[in-house]
Amino acid sequence: VPPSAPQRPRTGRPPRISRQEIIAAARRIVESEGVQHLTMRRLAKDIGSTPMALYHHVRDKDQLLVLLLDDYAEGVPRPDLPDDPRERLLTAAQAMHDGLADFPWIVEVLTSDDLFAISGLWYPEHIIDGAIGCGLTPEQAVHTYRTIWYYTAGEIIIHGRARTDRPTYREQVFPDLDPQTLPRLASLGDRWVSLTAEDTYRQGLRAIVNGLLATPID
Amino acid sequence: VPPSAPQRPRTGRPPRISRQEIIAAARRIVESEGVQHLTMRRLAKDIGSTPMALYHHVRDKDQLLVLLLDDYAEGVPRPDLPDDPRERLLTAAQAMHDGLADFPWIVEVLTSDDLFAISGLWYPEHIIDGAIGCGLTPEQAVHTYRTIWYYTAGEIIIHGRARTDRPTYREQVFPDLDPQTLPRLASLGDRWVSLTAEDTYRQGLRAIVNGLLATPID
DNA sequence: ACCTGAACACCGTTCAAGT
């Protein structure tokens, strides 16, 4: 909708809350307390309104999440991409990862349903373009992108959600595994926890892309 | 707890429901209607009891999910693994994937918190063992396993949740993307949907493992 | 020891009514 669209005369009560205000409040909740605290009722309370008033500005909670996604996607940095297609692919994938890693809840929303933001398509576009530049067919490039996306989404969901506050079940279990049935894991013992806490996304990405370009998926 | 543990004399009311019965009912709900329908109240109704009776047999809903996870992990097939370490790695990873792919809700639970089943550690054990057999250090092998796990979890969460029933937002959006800003995606058009519906796990796994063994993660 | 019922503090959403 262009901002200069002809203002056809509105009748009735003037709006007290706006879609923009709703999204801004939703962002505040999600960033300070996590997506699980974002509820229609809580949101209404925060903007001094009622749950049902929200339904005049958004269809339902799912649409609110899509709008929130779009709001984020516009703010994610899009780095200058190098000319070399392989480096272009890697740079775009890393940027996609970094842009999402700060907000793990986005990936939850992204995977939890058929929700995605059109402005986020910049990343697959350039990853696929880079792969084609490396000699892959468009079909192979799509499969390559998907493999990278699975890896990226999995990394963010699993690694991004690792707790740092309280002791984990893993930390209790790993030091005393049975060396008979699980010799490799048992010998790693408590090193498991620190090893798996390391950020290996970048290295993993390079290794994966090496493999995908050497033996493309048909 | 060994089944022949000395039966210390119990006093009071005999139990009407058992943990086993609870888990069996939970399985039935999850398999027929999905994990989102598994609630304490619904579960109680299914076994002809009350929500609060459940809390005498499990600590809370999270523990119920862990118990359910363990129940599944015991039933997942563990194939005979080949001698060749690389093939062993691939076979174990594929089995891990296939065992989980039938039950995408498991991955949700697995990633949603610090929940995992000890009996599921058979898979990482053999993936790491295969990687070490290919010449990687234990540390490199752990990172390789984690990369494979990210890929696998991402694939199951995203691909396993793809709807087949109703038309998706993607299907509406992709046919009319702007060729100026997104030339690669626009030229793919409606082929995107069918391409991304393909099951490429096996091929992706082989390509990834090729890359990870050629350039290990330190 | 085990189970029940009522209660608390929540959800998303519909519907009818008010301004």
Next chain:
DNA sequence: ACCTGAACACCGTTCAAGT
């Protein structure tokens, strides 16, 4: 056109009481 209030059909969990 926009907002409100009451209601519906749910959640997980605590607490006090019953058998």
